[in-house]
Amino acid sequence: MFHKPTLILKSTYAAITLSRVTIAFFLFSLIHCFAQGIIQALLYSVDSEFEGVVTQIVQAAKIPLQNLTLLQGSPNHWTLSMCDDIPHGQPRYPCSVIFQSGVGVGKTPGAVEAGIRDSVSILQDYNAGFTVAPSFDSNNSLAGVTVESSAAPPVFLSRQCARILVYPQQVLQNSVREDITFIFFQFWLMGVSLFGVSRGSIPHMLTALGSRFLITAWSSYILIYRTNSQKGIFQEIVSTPGTECGVELFPTYFGTRYAFNVADAVLNFSALFVSGLLSWNLLKVYKAQSVKRVGAPENVMRIYKFFMAVQAVLQLEVFVLIVATSLWVDLLTKTAISVLSTHTTLYNALILATTILVIPWIALGWYGVRLERKSFIISFLGVGFFFIAGWSIMFYSIVYRWSFVQWPYLACFGVASFILIIASMVLATICWRNFDQGLAEYLHAEAALADFTPEVFQHSDIEKSGEKNGDFYTYDEPDFPLPTFHAKAHSRSGSDSSFPAPIRGPPPSYDKPYSSKPMPF
Incomplete structure (x- = not known):
């Protein structure tokens, strides 16, 4: 009953400890997640504290x-x-x-x-x-x-x-929403990274690397431009002597936030650099293992790359689309939009449909390509067109356009979700056009051989030395001669029969240490 979960745990542990690179990637993902999570939690604490002060005054x-x-x-x-x-x-x-x-x-x-x-x-x-x-x-x-x-x-x-003060209140409330999003983002990113290294999944590696690039770009924008811009605006409309308020309500806010922004940007840049190096080494290892394991022809490997791209895009789309929808829900229920909106029922219907369909949609694209099911791909494309049409019609909404323009963070996630939906549909169509060329058989063989990968066995020094040399078998030369086939032999009739050149026989089982590498085909 517990055999399979135990095997999965052992396989995961063995995959993480497979080499120094996999161990380093695991520790890096874990440590960076909590370090970045702490920074985002501190930013949330600062933003929510000052947002609470301003909200009390406004209320x-x-x-x-x-x-x-x-x-x-x-x-x-x-x-x-x-x-x-x-x-x-x-x-x-x-x-x-x-x-x-x-x-x-x-x-x-x-x-x-x-x-x-x-x-x-x-x-x-x-x-x-x-x-x-x-x-x-x-x-x-x-x-x-x-x-x-x-x-x-x-x-x-x-x-x-x-x-x-309603303006600072709205700005700070949006900052709090961003902080919460990034806290969840760190744990989602850690999960993707750890799943990638535990399963040797190239798509998950690409997804994690692309996500780190996006978050690094956003943190740079916050550090270089937005924090300083907000400081100048707050100072001018609230703190300047002679104005209606004339009170310095934010004397420590921007200094504290800027320090956290610096720490956040440094962590993001260092994480992007380190994860790039580690992912590059892991990608080479996994790609080499994939090709060596099954020996797929070049045309199949070309289609396989598109399959990996579909997976990477879909996994990133899961987070982006859910966040874009959640941010809009929060604006629609907790801000002035909740009072001003006259078509909230229609918006809720689209939100509910997106929430229900997003996971099945991801599964349709994933398994449609993997199993080469045309019906799945057609359904995937149909739901994708529904998402594009539904969220495009949202731009006819005055309240949505207003929110989209006034809050760049919502705009970024909205645009990113459109790009990823379109990209996933294009990539899935390319894979569809290449069905019945061997991809499904290759993936089936790869999955079958996954039960015999090095992750389920204990690693040895002999195996690791074999990895370095690129040899499948690693064994010492025996002291006694092995049987060989000779080039010529005489038949009973006395005529000569030709045989292939001398070939050494296989090593005996007691002389061949077990190698955890799968048999080449």
């Missing part, structure tokens, strides 16, 4: 959920507007300016002065705890909020300041 000021902000302009020339609907050319423009660089918009001088006077003390008490309470004027109308702490006098922030 205490009773800013309606449906209000969203629109930032336009350039540094030192920013214009921030608040909209109760998404602007798309309607007769009544739904936005009004709440901040403009160098111009006071609805300022309350007393509030600004109080903010400037107490800005340092208010932030020093974040970790010690503070409360945010609504503040009312003499007419019992909500005028703003009061921030109180045990170590500093109360600080009053006007309602206009709270409206301005």
Whole structure:
């Protein structure tokens, strides 16, 4: 009953400890996952802490959920507007300016002065705890909020300041979503890497390497451009003396985040370099073993490369499509979009259909190519066209287009999912056109021989030396002569019979140490 799971565990352990390269790849994947996960968790902690502060102020000021902000302009020339609907050319423009660089918009001088006077003390008490309470004027109308702490006098922030803070709130909420995504991404990447090395899977190696390249590019964008850009915007619209807020709400946020961004980028670049070297060596080993094991002809190996490409693309698409869908769900349920959207039922239907179909779709493409089943490939292409059509129609949605443009992270995953869907369909079609040329037989033989691969046996020094020399059998020359066939022999009639040139017989079984390499065909 437990024989097969035990065999799988032993096989996995043996595959990981097959050589120093496989051990190094395993340890690297494990250590880097937890190191990168810790960095992402620290980023999440910082983002969620400051997002919580701003959200408390905005909620205490009773800013309606449906209000969203629109930032336009350039540094030192920013214009921030608040909209109760998404602007798309309607007769009544739904936005009004709440901040403009160098111009006071609805300022309350007393509030600004109080903010400037107490800005340092208010932030020093974040970790010690503070409360945010609504503040009312003499007419019992909500005028703003009061921030109180045990170590500093109360600080009053006007309602206009709270409206301005809706923009930082939206930015920080998106940052929190990104942090959560990257935490899950690290563990998904570790799983793909470990499965690849335990099964000798080239597609998983390619998927992991491509994923590391994408995450390294994104971390570079964050480090080089976005963090500094957000710092300048927050400083200008919130912290500059004389503005409606005039309070330094983020004195330590950007310094701390920048330090974590540096650590994140360094880890990503080093991981990309190290994984590239290790994957290159592993790919050569697995490719050589695959060719040597079955001895497939060149045309089959060419089709096999397309099969590997299909697998790599589909495995990356699993994560990308699920993340793109999840981000849209979060925006659709927790932001102003939830109030402004008028076709939420249709969006939910597409989301539900995508969630249900994505795993069967991946399986159809995977096994359709592997087993050369035309019906599977046709179904795979049909579902792929449904995904493309459904998510393309989403661009007719005003709220989706708005979210797509305003949040580059969502746009990146959305575009990547389209590219991967199209690429997987093209590659699957190429494989389909090459059916019945030996790929299915090759993969069947490869799977059958997997039970006899070195992973299920204990490795020995003799076997490793045989690997280095490229020999299948590794044995010492015996001291006694082995039987041979002679070139000529005489028949009973006295005539000569020709035989092949002398051939040494096979080594006796007691002289041939067992080699875990599969028999060549």
